[in-house]
Amino acid sequence: METYIGKSVKRREDARFLKGAGKYTDDIKLPGMTQAAFVRSPYAHAKILSVDTSAAEKAEGVVAVYTGSDACGTYGVPCGWQVDFKDGETMREPLHPLLAKDKILHVGEAVAIVIAESLELARDAAELVNVKYDVLPAVTCPKKAMESGAPKVHDQWGDNAAFDWCIGNDRAEVEAALASAHHVTEMNYKNHRVAPNAIEPRSYIADYDVNADKWTLYTSTQNPHLVRLLMCAFALGIPEHKVRVVSYDVGGGFGSKIYHYTEEALLTWASKEIGRPIKWTSDRTEAFLTDAHGRDHIVHSKMGFDKDGKIVAHLTDEFCAMGAYLSTFAPAVPTYLHGTLFQGVYTTPLIHLNVTAPFTHTVPVDAYRGAGRPEATYLLERIVSKAAKEMNMDPAELRLKNFIAPFNGTTEPGYQTQVALQYDSGNYHASLKRGLEMLGYEDFRKEQAEARKNGKLLGVGISTYIEGCGIAPSAVVGSLGARAGLYEVGHVRVQPTGKVSVFTGSHSHGQGHETVFAQFAADKLGIPMDDIDIVHGDTDQVAFGMGTYGSRSLSVGGSAIIKSIEKVLEKGAKIAAHKLEAAEEDLEYAEGKWTVKGTDKSISFGDVSLTAYVPHDYPEGVEPGLDFSSFYDPTNFTYPFGTHIAVVEVCSDTGKVTVKRFVACDDVGNVMNPMIVDGQIHGGVVQGIGQALLEEVVYDGEGQMVTGSYMDYAMPRADDMPMIETDRTTTPCPHNPLGAKGAGEAGAIGSTPAVVNAVVDALAHMGVTDIQMPVTPQRVWKAMQN
Template sequence: MPKDHGIGASPKRREDVRFLTGAGNYTDDINVHGQAYVYFLRSDMAHGKINNIDTAAAADMPGVVRIFTGADFEGVGGLPCGWQITDKNGDPMKEPAHPVLAQGKVRHVGDPICAVVADSLEQARDAAEAIELDIEELPAVVDMPRALQADSPLVHDDLSDNLCYDWQFGTDTETTDKAFADAAHVTTLELVNNRLVANPMEPRVAVGDYNRANDESTLYTTSQNPHVIRLLMGAFVLGIPEHKLRVVAPDVGGGFGTKIFHYAEEAFCTFASRQINRAVKWTASRSEAFMSDAHGRDHVTKIELALDADNNFTAVRTNTYANMGAYLSTFASCTPTWLHGTLMAGNYRTPAVQVNVKAVFTNTVPVDAYRGAGRPEATYSLERLIDKAARELGADPIKLRRQNFITSFPYATPVAVEYDTGDYVATMDKMEEMIDVAGFPARRAESESKGMLRGLGINCFIEACGIAPSNLVGQLGARAGLYDAATVRVNATGSISVMVGAHSHGQGHETVFPQVVAEMLGIDESMIDIVHGDTSKIPFGMGTYGSRSLAVCGSAMVRATEKIINKAKKIAGHLLEASEADIELKDGQFSVAGTDKSVAWGDVTLAAYVPHNYPLEDIEPGLEETAFYDPANFTYPAGAYACEVEVDPETGKVTIAKFVSADDFGNVINPMIVEGQVHGGIAQGIGQALLENCSYDENGQLLSASYMDYAMPRADDLPQMSNYQVDHSCQTPCTHNPLGVKGCGEAGAIGSPPTVVNAVLDALNSGGHNVAHIDMPVSPSRVWAAING
């Protein structure tokens, strides 16, 4: 019988009460008395030299408080990058300045030039239209190989070229080349991992509020990462001491990675508020989001697989161009390197793996982490390559994968990570059962009888979550620690406030975290409140990304709760006149082992704050503990996915008939929330595979800057719920965190794109169309063109 509370149960999400009744408190709901509004005048050209900005007429317009340009930020720091990459020659990456407002040049469509602060948004917008700009348009570069040519326009004039870094990792070149020279078969594939726009429900918002009385600044922002925003903005951009800077991220409507980063608008609102001694608010329009939110993916890759005569994998070699855009966003540099290259071994015993990445500056919006961040790119390249190899060899794609699976753990890969646990055979078995591989020929025949082509695509993947440990990532160039923290504060009446460094923006932390603490203490979950998203209430935290919340912050919460239990046992032992070592805690009762003597949780917590009956020299009053947790390793969720599609050969339209996922997330705290996370990720992956594409023309103009031109997945693009099955019964617990969890937030977005594309190509080839590859999005026009040669 399913549990109704604690670890393993699926209680309804408590936060949904306020979300579904319109009682949420989002950043745009926050209005400070007397606030002004800002409108950013953004560049409409991709590359240009700023000769003059004339704001005189605009400054005299009604309601205008002040107009800011790049000149106002001279002496103010630029937006920093949080990870330094060292290239294959041992040289540090190039880090051009990223000013809050453009200085000297504009470098992409959407680059902010001026900021008009006025009494109303309408007045600010009207004044912006009166600003006279003299900008000399320069040639733009969008194509990455072109950007690296000697005669290419320079995105940054102070650099010698547009190469940010040339990074190489894994097996040495001599060994890798020999593996390919000795191979019985080599499969080569060139592919594009298409650029995406995250498009969360809630656009970004920033409200800067300066209090002159105490010289304190508050920033309200739509962020996954309030403490990191405080650190980066305070220390590196504006020079505000941390004790004078508060960052609050209230309810946030989705992020998908794009709200991890520190953005110019946050720094501007905080800076401007201090300058005019008045709160300043900015809310992005959806069109602004398309040209100011960090984009995702955008890799161009050549990948090769070497196999011996028995079809064993002997080497993988990849060469990738990774687009950085016009500036380095906060974690842009590590996404195509340490978050991508370290996963190129996948689930397979491949003795040699070599990864080369050239990161390139172009006149486009900066690119950074998007759901999965590097792991989807690695998985897509590898799993498309394996499917192509199977077709060239005439091998069953499932059997080829099974033959090369890692089956013994722990397993150290050639790309410097060690998988602690896993069972890839079990997830593959479960996937085959769910998709009913044996029944597929009959379903294909039925589709063909209707004039449709049917394909089955599969994919196996592994990802690395809970990036750690800090001493390792520090050696790899991370400029921040990757631990997390939690404070458990027990009140006198027994209720609990848990302050966590992880931020919830859709993951259900307010429901899941209490399940863990309640199980440990044996009390009702309703007694536990989760506090997050406010740097003034939480000691520190590294935010939410990379499926780290439970594995890292949840582990800190467990450690803090263990400290609470240890101290509470001391108090209970004194109340029961027994040794602390003899005290047991079960179902909210402290008892003396082997006796019927007990005292309730509430009595012990009251005694902690009314210490009339215990010696202060042994036990200090109060019941509050803080713990920091720095993981010893990544966690390694893994899965096997399958998809069946029908393709209409007359139109090229692809319909997903069925999708199944078998995941190993280690221990599962709340199955309902895990299922929802996987569903959401799969929907995003299907969007990338079939629909979404952020496109620029040769002059750097963004062609897909609205929902008129950027195709988001809708309900009818996804399989019906009856044909959409999620399983997480294959569980190999993580060995190095106290909960045994691995993380589930990104799996669906990692596993689904290659699964869908493999299915489409299987359908086309079953119909006699010899198609080796179609780049994402596999749109009807691309499918139709492939069918018709």
């Protein structure tokens, strides 16, 4: 019998994607559907003096125009995570209105919505809305936002802080250890802001059915149930059981489609007002201006070492932008998804991180591929490499000296960090050794020395990352401020013919759930993959779900499905035992059938399924049917780790960086489909290299985004990238049934510091110690001049 786990099964979903036959929200056309266009502010900070919609209302084809003065202006979208101030003050949580009423707080904020018979007419009419603004000074830098006299984002509070937070050991203790350290390495830099750039822009259709008194929201989201919950319970106050949220195919999210956006709630509200469906699809400019961005931390950090190179203490202060409002998970990103990873893979005995999270006159910042962990990894991996240079040590050697010893999490306990978490299992030495071997590190160092003699600037950069995925359990994250649980739902419905529908609360926006989930379900059920269908993305079909982000789908969503499969097999065994006239404990299940041990008496999965639905000859006390749902709440996060090594060449004339080689040795626990994991790693690595070399959202002094199109925002292209050499070590997760850790974000977490370390290494002999990301030709050239 064919098995599937561990095999590079081709993706089932690709046939429709490659044929252009995917079903994205914008592909849906409903009878009577109208189109919306938004009037958006061209200013970052302004008072709204007046909004005149009279001309727009009279324009051809206009169905309705709404502004912040209409009923929708009193509603706002909620934040899903609460982080209170260190002194106990509650997190400052402004109303995030569906339409701005009195004040504009970032460029692109919506002032009015125009709904018309066609998109063209909606756009034309939107131009007729006359908004008068009183423009005010803006602040876009999170550090400047905390300076006295900085323009205030929300007038109701004394300063721009949304909250502040700290984690780790006592600050004084850490400072004392630094003061007496043999060597202290310091870094001051910005982990700059990037835009998510999903290839499919956000797209929504709200459809209120007046006869059924029900709404359907079609939305390009990563988590339909959460959108429904937040919208019904918090944004609009409408009954959850009357709302169906559907998201069919979604073309990428990278975090930006986790959140409940104002446009979703506004369209849903307006659809009932006009009694017709309304569609809105963001264009690329709107995506730059309104999709939640990532990163934007200003970092000041010091790491102390003893004379042998052992880390003795690490102290960091950060200013982390929230943007104009608190997006759904924004407060969690620079705190519980960031500070909790400051242990890295090192035995650092004393750690303290202090975070100030200000509002700024920019679009909100939230989780972006890696969410807090890339920022933590960038700091740790850069500062350790910088320290190695300063202490005249090899960066690989310094890492090996400080690594946490291997532990499997079963016979050896997990590793308790100084920053709240307990790592599940890890073997960091093996990972780095394999990475160095893949690269041929010793040989490269010789090549580099030779090249330098000829004026060629080659550098190598190492990054040994760890991250936390599948964050859980719910009770713990609740105590940390999460306003939601972080479990997942897996529902296995065996049909009478033995065919199986698997319903999952996870949601694919490109990861390949339909393939991978069917692979392990087929193996566990002992039936062909073709007999299994994976259903997701519809709140009317799937009981509940927390969606896909944080590399959680397989480890959390997969485990929920396994739980239901176990229930199916347990009940199936009762039915089989009855049919085979044997005791349950005398049966064994393999290859899709129950067999009486030591005999050739057996009954197939299909026959048991049919019996369950046609229960004529049936065990007493057992319900008909074979249909189980499970909620899986993990006992811990999972902790993937790995080694990324970049080799770069820097052009001495122009400062342009070329990545010559990229080695990625990742440990994501057990692997279901190596091809898909490689694909995830490749995509993540490209995104991480993109941040290191190319991508940056730039706001000018007035809060205008100067990188609002692909003419100015440098997206990585294929020819910017090296071949990516991948391999893996395998350290299974000890606490979930698949032993999986997660692979979606690893590439983006490990790669960025590897590239910047390599660039700095290439220029080290010129005295270059750091370069601000993205390391553009101009920045590199300037660093070479100083």
